[in-house]
Amino acid sequence: MTNFEHIGAYFLMLKEVFRKPQKWKVFWDLLFREIDDLGLKSLGITAFIAFFVGGVIAIQTALNVESPFIPRYLIGFATKRSMILEFAPTFISVILAGKVGSYITSSIGTMRVTEQIDALEIMGINSLNYLVLPKVIAVLFFYPILVILAMILGIFGGWVAGILTDLFFTEDYIMGIQLEFNPYFVKYAIIKTLVFAFVIVTISSYHGHKVEGGALEVGRASTKAVVWTSVVIILLNYFLTQMLLG
Amino acid sequence: MLEVKNLHKSFGEAHVLKGISAVFEKGKTSLVIGQSGSGKTVFLKCMLGLHIPEEGQISFDHRVFNKLKGKEKREIRKEIGMVFQGSALYDSMTVEENVMFPLKMFAHMTKEEMLTRANTVLDRVNLPNSNKKLPSELSGGMKKRVAIARAIVMNPKYLFCDEPNSGLDPQTAIVIDNLIREITREYDIVTVINSHDMNSVMEIGDKIIFLKDGEKAWEGTKEDIFRTDNEAVVNFVYSSNLYKKVREAYRKEM
Numbered sequence: 001m002t003n004f005e006h007i008g009a010y011f012l013m014l015k016e017v018f019r020k021p022q023k024w025k026v027f028w029d030l031l032f033r034e035i036d037d038l039g040l041k042s043l044g045i046t047a048f049i050a051f052f053v054g055g056v057i058a059i060q061t062a063l064n065v066e067s068p069f070i071p072r073y074l075i076g077f078a079t080k081r082s083m084i085l086e087f088a089p090t091f092i093s094v095i096l097a098g099k100v101g102s103y104i105t106s107s108i109g110t111m112r113v114t115e116q117i118d119a120l121e122i123m124g125i126n127s128l129n130y131l132v133l134p135k136v137i138a139v140l141f142f143y144p145i146l147v148i149l150a151m152i153l154g155i156f157g158g159w160v161a162g163i164l165t166d167l168f169f170t171e172d173y174i175m176g177i178q179l180e181f182n183p184y185f186v187k188y189a190i191i192k193t194l195v196f197a198f199v200i201v202t203i204s205s206y207h208g209h210k211v212e213g214g215a216l217e218v219g220r221a222s223t224k225a226v227v228w229t230s231v232v233i234i235l236l237n238y239f240l241t242q243m244l245l246g
Numbered sequence: 247m248l249e250v251k252n253l254h255k256s257f258g259e260a261h262v263l264k265g266i267s268a269v270f271e272k273g274k275t276s277l278v279i280g281q282s283g284s285g286k287t288v289f290l291k292c293m294l295g296l297h298i299p300e301e302g303q304i305s306f307d308h309r310v311f312n313k314l315k316g317k318e319k320r321e322i323r324k325e326i327g328m329v330f331q332g333s334a335l336y337d338s339m340t341v342e343e344n345v346m347f348p349l350k351m352f353a354h355m356t357k358e359e360m361l362t363r364a365n366t367v368l369d370r371v372n373l374p375n376s377n378k379k380l381p382s383e384l385s386g387g388m389k390k391r392v393a394i395a396r397a398i399v400m401n402p403k404y405l406f407c408d409e410p411n412s413g414l415d416p417q418t419a420i421v422i423d424n425l426i427r428e429i430t431r432e433y434d435i436v437t438v439i440n441s442h443d444m445n446s447v448m449e450i451g452d453k454i455i456f457l458k459d460g461e462k463a464w465e466g467t468k469e470d471i472f473r474t475d476n477e478a479v480v481n482f483v484y485s486s487n488l489y490k491k492v493r494e495a496y497r498k499e500m
Binding site: 022023025026110114115116118119121122123124125 | 294295296319320321323324326328330331332334335336337348350351352
């Protein structure tokens with residue numbers, strides 16, 4: 001298949017995904033399970049990464065702001081802006097593309113090669129709607145929460161790093177994070193997160209659903225899904241930034 | 247009754263099914279046999295609607311399946327049960343949940359009613375007391391029983407089995423064969439089995455269709471298979487010394 005054919009097949013897949021669930025009760029059960037699998041189980045890694053990334057931003061900014069003419073509160077300001085605008089939505093999404101994306105591709109791919117998807121289709125179940133729609137809704141609901149948590153933890157991590165290294169004072173840092181707070185930036189970050197969450201689930205599901213062969217092909221599909229998801233996230237990040245902030 | 251007429255299916259340049267026609271009747275176990283690459287699986291997948299044939303017609307009780315769309319097709323699918331080669335049980339569900347799954351999706355039943363029905367079919371396949379086990383905790387034979395229970399839980403009119411004995415020891419294979427035959431007669435359903443297993447052919451083959459290079463090369467009963475002189479069938483069925491001797495003994499007896 002050429003890349004254009006893949007793009008076409010991806011949009012045809014979306015048409016099947018966004019249909020009315022065949023049984024709402026089953027859909028709600030699956031949705032809660034996906035919130036747990038794709039959302040709650042990503043809390044730990046998200047918190048860990050956000051906290052340390054925030055710490056690194058604060059330390060690097062402090063070390064690069066040595067001039068007495070530059071106010072120290074800029075460290076808090078830079079940490080806050082970096083976390084909200086870029087690190088929380090984009091960095092965390094790329095990490096989740098690896099963690100969640102490979103999980104989705106390998107689980108759907110394994111279902112494909114062990115004929116579990118055929119079993120669904122023979123029963124008259126739309127396998128794409130049954131397997132993918134709950135995942136899409138789960139991440140669209142939960143990833144903004146994860147990203148807001150990442151913003152808060154990143155800013156907190158920056159403060160902890162400053163305290164531990166004595167590079168700046170708490171008062172300066174707090175003044176910095178309160179300075180020129182623009183709620184639109186949070187909105188921008190959440191819009192980006194929703195787009196990235198959609199991309200993570202749908203591209204990974206597409207690669208999983210079209211696997212043919214065995215374990216080796218499932219592994220290859222997972223790798224391909226992570227690479228493509230990351231590429232698409234980076235490209236969309238550029239376009240969304242241009243559109244929403246440019 | 248399931249009727250297939252002049253079925254053609256190709257993948258690119260490869261013409262896999264070349265005009266196969268067959269009739270599968272109620273209450274009989276029909277076996278489709280043939281060498282690897284003869285088109286058995288493609289034939290089965292066409293009948294199940296997983297492959298779309300280029301030509302020909304598949305009729306489930308005079309309803310032409312491959313010409314139907316959407317809802318009508320889904321209605322026929324609800325009448326189909328399928329036992330996959332690798333069982334295809336859902337890993338994340340217990341035995342009970344696997345069996346109840348079609349009921350949950352399509353039947354208007356309370357949870358208690360679904361549970362009662364699941365227990366009935368699990369008892370029927372001789373698998374009581376395993377309800378809470380996961381597929382990973384079951385042996386190959388037990389998985390096959392769960393797959394059969396799941397396939398018959400909706401009272402299907404048509405049962406398809408893709409190599410139901412593969413990976414099983416000879417004793418368990420016979421148990422599974424007999425179970426399929428008993429269920430076919432008890433529920434009066436159309437059963438189509440894809441098989442390589444000559445024991446199955448001899449045990450439960452009410453009707454046998456032999457495919458060779460995508461064409462129907464022979465058709466008959468398990469008794470006919472001892473009598474036939476069709477070279478392709480004889481070469482395939484009696485490829486082992488054991489079956490050669492069985493055939494000779496049968497012919498002497500006749």
